[in-house]
Amino acid sequence: MKRTMSYGKADVWVYRTYAKPLTVIRNIPESTFSGRNNILFGINVKVAVEGEAFFPSFKDGDNTLVVATDSMKNFILKHAGDYQGATQEGFLEFVAQRFLETYSHMTGIQISGEQISFEELPVPTNGSFEPSPLVFRYSLNEQAGASIEVTREKDEIITTNHLSSLKGLKLIKVKGSSFYGYVKDEYTTLPESHDRPLFIFLNIDWRYSDLEDARGNTPVGYVAAEQVRDIAYTVFHEENSPSIQNLIYRIGTRILERFPQLAEVRFESNNRTWETILDEIPASQEGKVFTEPRPPYGFQCFSMTRDDLESEEASK
Numbered sequence: 057m058k059r060t061m062s063y064g065k066a067d068v069w070v071y072r073t074y075a076k077p078l079t080v081i082r083n084i085p086e087s088t089f090s091g092r093n094n095i096l097f098g099i100n101v102k103v104a105v106e107g108e109a110f111f112p113s114f115k116d117g118d119n120t121l122v123v124a125t126d127s128m129k130n131f132i133l134k135h136a137g138d139y140q141g142a143t144q145e146g147f148l149e150f151v152a153q154r155f156l157e158t159y160s161h162m163t164g165i166q167i168s169g170e171q172i173s174f175e176e177l178p179v180p181t182n183g184s185f186e187p188s189p190l191v192f193r194y195s196l197n198e199q200a201g202a203s204i205e206v207t208r209e210k211d212e213i214i215t216t217n218h219l220s221s222l223k224g225l226k227l228i229k230v231k232g233s234s235f236y237g238y239v240k241d242e243y244t245t246l247p248e249s250h251d252r253p254l255f256i257f258l259n260i261d262w263r264y265s266d267l268e269d270a271r272g273n274t275p276v277g278y279v280a281a282e283q284v285r286d287i288a289y290t291v292f293h294e295e296n297s298p299s300i301q302n303l304i305y306r307i308g309t310r311i312l313e314r315f316p317q318l319a320e321v322r323f324e325s326n327n328r329t330w331e332t333i334l335d336e337i338p339a340s341q342e343g344k345v346f347t348e349p350r351p352p353y354g355f356q357c358f359s360m361t362r363d364d365l366e367s368e369e370a371s372k
């Protein structure tokens with residue numbers, strides 16, 4: 057069995073100003089997103105390096121070949137200035153390739169990032185409002201993520217894995233969700249609900265058929281996390297859900313329909329349905345009062361490929 061052995065640096069906060077803008081995005085009906093100006097390109101990077109050459113550092117305390125993780129941090133930051141592209145995926149792959157080119161005893165790099173989002177702020181400009189090109193607001197909302205694996209094989213450096221993601225999307229739908237018809241046995245205490253305030257946390261991952269689209273180097277090939285977010289909330293808005301399981305299936309179907317360049321979509325959802333405290337408020341048409349649910353929470357995991365889409369279309 058292959059041993060686990062890697063080391064690296066996490067929480068490498070990279071802020072690059074005036075990176076190449078991300079333009080030419082595929083237009084989809086669910087989203088007004090048309091690109092990122094990348095005036096601020098911020099990523100929290102984690103890198104892990106692999107190589108048999110590091111074994112003596114673990115076994116014998118021999119640091120001869122150890123590249124200090126502090127130097128890895130500097131390496132990442134320095135290369136943020138050299139990156140010519142417009143996407144997180146492209147940047148991470150670029151850095152990983154440079155690591156293998158620079159240090160011949162490294163054989164594999166696993167690198168991931170979470171984009172730090174800075175929101176545009178409208179400022180009065182020529183009689184209306186335009187986004188300030190100078191001041192941005194740090195956002196604690198959902199984030200775009202990416203992970204890339206690059207390996208040395210003989211004399212070649214190849215990218216062996218990639219995944220893009222949207223992390224921590226939190227959506228509440230105040231009515232129009234149900235959950236009933238499930239198994240009833242001696243363990244069941246949950247009342248059926250025909251209209252619940254459905255609060256969900258979503259992590260969505262997607263994989264491209266062709267990595268060149270993920271790099272952002274092909275016209276309309278890149279799928280922005282903002283567009284995936286917009287599809288997720290639009291489907292939630294449009295359709296009444298009988299369960300989170302079915303909701304994520306429908307979101308996945310829509311994502312695969314809109315983006316033929318994707319091979320796979322994966323979900324991890326959390327059920328954070330609010331607890332109802334007051335079902336009716338006197339003198340209010342339909343107001344209620346809710347609070348946070350008590351732990352524990354439920355979750356769903358599901359992955360879909362284009363085969364699911366084809367069988368979905370065949371059954372229509």
Ligand SMILES: O=c1[nH]c(=O)c2[nH]c(=O)[nH]c2[nH]1
Pocket residue numbers: 235246298299300301327354
């Ligand atoms: O959408 C849901 N799916 C479940 O499987 C489940 N189980 C549960 O208790 N509540 C819910 N909600």
